[in-house]
Amino acid sequence: MTEEKIETPAPEDAIEDFAALLAAHSASSERLQPGQKVSGTVIAVTGESVFVDVGIKVDGIMERKDILDAQGQESVGPGDSVEAWVIGVSPQEIRLSRSMSGSGVAALEEARDAGLPVDGRVTAVCKGGYSVEVLGKTAFCPGSQMDGAALGDADSLVGRTLQFLIIRVENRGRNVVVSRRALLERERLEQLEVLLERLKVNDTVEGRISRLASFGAFMELAPAVEGMIHLSELSWSRVGAADEVVSPGDVVRAKVLAISKNDKGQVRISLSRKQAQGDPWLEAPERLKAGTVVQGKVMRLAPFGAFVELLPGVEGLIHISEMSWGKRINKPEEVLNVGETVSVKIKDVNADARRISLSLRDAEGDPWQDAAQRFAVGATVSGTVESRTQYGLFVSLAPGITGLLPAGVMKNARNAGQYGKLDKGDAVTLVVQNIDSAARRISLAPEGTEAAAMADDKAWKQHASSKAASGDAGLGIMAQALQNAMKKK
Known part of the structure; x- marks a missing residue:
């Protein structure tokens, strides 16, 4: 009969096993402390105990009643995640609890010393805070220590069960102070610490x-x-x-x-x-093309024009000179309001300088485009006197189209006195003598007058200079200066 040889572990192996166990226990002791909140996975539910894997070699154990809902049913099972508080650490197990339970002064002091949360039922609103029933005792929670999100309606908390930290236990439990804010702040700091480890x-x-x-x-x-x-x-x-x-x-x-x-x-x-x-100006040149008509929202008005948002974060400028064909605009407020949606024509896009030039009047169409057909030579037209100058009467025939009744032609008319009495705003009927669409000029004459050469160029220059004197030309320079100043700001 041969003797079976029993192998015994070498001394070195025993030392290594013991060192491993000691290291595991030391690691668990360093990582988990009473009062610490942990997350784990339920391994099993047996009898009155729930075993939880908390990420270390020693399993956590909590009482089964901690996972029962209001109907007495288990709210979690094997494989489910659960959060709990560490209430005790030993080499054999980690004792867990979803909240402190029990009653009496000893339980209150144990929860206070370990920093464990306790379930508390808010029973009433009292002077300076709330009355809370905690572990069989009536505690006080100052208003400043309650959940800040619910302070707007204090009565809404009455009847609710929340978790608190016990701050003070005095006079054998007759003076107990709790805080929900301290618990929320502790949880916030724990979450913040985890977040800052990965956030950059x-x-x-x-x-x-x-x-x-x-x-x-x-x-x-x-x-x-x-x-x-x-x-x-x-x-x-x-x-x-x-x-x-x-x-x-x-x-x-x-x-x-x-x-x-x-x-x-x-x-x-x-x-x-x-x-x-992402920066919207990067795609602006592709989405906004010169010559196209688009819609935008008027964002703000300035003395020199209006800024219109075409895309989120992308604005263009309608200069005051581009607002109307039919009348001289002194202030953008005369034709536009902040917040309204308008159609504009894109004149130029400079993505590098982040500038887009817009025209409100061009979006409506150039009135001179078909002027030759609408105001043919020899046609009788009606209009309104726009201004009287030494060169004659300027007459508005349509929005954006002005004609001139020269002073010499008016003087030689059979009823010259009638024309001499006309003033700004008066209606008048005349005949088209000549039209130059390229120069945007129409020469007018009283009915029955023979065709004559186009009116003297000096009259049109004087008419243009009078408009410039009203501020249009100066505003072009001022607009550029103000835009540059606003960009620097």
Whole structure:
């Protein structure tokens, strides 16, 4: 009979196994402490215990009653994720709980010392805060220590069961103070720490708009962790208030501009929604072609013209001289209002300088295009006196079309006295003597007058200079200067 040889582990192996166990226990002790919140996966539910894998070699164990809902049914099962608080650490197990339970002063003090959250039922609104029933005792929660999101309607919290941290236990449990705000802040700091490990400047993130402010909007990056999008970074368009472009609950993408700390150590995350969308001027030359007629929204008025948004963040300028064919415009307010939608013709696109020249009058069509057919030589026309000068009467025949009754022709007319009495705004009927569409000139005469040469060029020059004196020409120079100043600003 041969003896079976029993192999015993070498001393080196035993030392390695013991070192591994010791390292595992040390690691678990360092990583998990009472009062710490952990996430894990349910391994099994047996009897009155729930076994949870919390990511280390030692499993977590919580009582089965922690996973029962209001109807007494298990809310989670094997394979489901669960969050819980560490209430005890030993080499054999990690004791977990969704909240502190029990009753009496000892339970209150244990929860206070371990920093464990407890379930509390808000029973009433009282002076300075709320009465909360916690572990069989009546506690006080100051109004400043309640959930800030619900402070607008204090009565809405009555009857609700929330989680709190116990701040103070005095006089054998007769004076108990709790705080929900402290618990939320602790959870926020934990989430922030995890977020900052992976978040970097220039990253693009996605989140939900949590609240609006006068200076911008706050975006939730993680539970209870927010970043701020300033008004100037919400959109490429001009934004006066955050609710013009976003609403609470909207899911948006944003670019991380900066991560900083203030003097109090508070972390600030600055975000940009518009930069996550890309610069609209990069595609402006492809989408906006010179010569095309497009629609836009009047964003603002200036002494020299109006700025119209053609694409989000892309504006063009209608110079005051491009607003009407029919009348002289002194102020843009005479024909345009902020917020209205207008049709404009694109005259020029300079993407490098971020400038687009627009024309309101060209979008309506050039009235001189068919003037030769509408005002043929010899035709009788009716108009309104626009002005009287030493060279004669300028008569408005149609929007954008003005004719001249020369002083010499008017003087030699049979009823010259009648024409001598005409003034601005008076109606008059005349005959077209000559028309030059290229020069935009029509020469008029009283009915029955023989055709004559085109009126003296000096009259038209005097008429043009009188318009320039009203400010049109000067505004062209001023417009450029103001545009440059606004661009620098």
